[in-house]
Amino acid sequence: MTEIYAELEGGRCLINLEGHAVRDPAEPDGGEEGSATGVQVCAAVSAIVYALAGYILNAEREGRAEVYAMRLGSARACLHVHGDDRVEGACEAAILGLRQLEGRYGAYLHMECAPD
Secondary structure: OEEEEEEEEOOEEEEEEEOOOOOOOOOOOOOOOOOHHHHHHHHHHHHHHHHHHHHHHHHHHOOOEEEEEEEEEOOEEEEEEEEOHHHHHHHHHHHHHHHHHHHHHOOOEEEEEOOO
């Protein structure tokens, strides 16, 4: 199970992720690690987060973002940034993508968003 927490307010974005979505939650013991769906969900989450991280780093180089924290690793990631409208839009799109994954594959990931 991947746990995701996200905040987006006034140009500031925080996305924190913990865990892997690679076990089959339908199995009583979680099933074998590496279920096909779980691996695909985990890869989709990683793709969204790493694409956003790349965008943020480019925006920082261009002076459009200030990165407070960026940690990307296995089963754990944190992006905390403040940026211009384009950075905020990229963060909003990433959060939307993660919410869509949760809507379809909620057994593999859980997302909590700070109130607007």
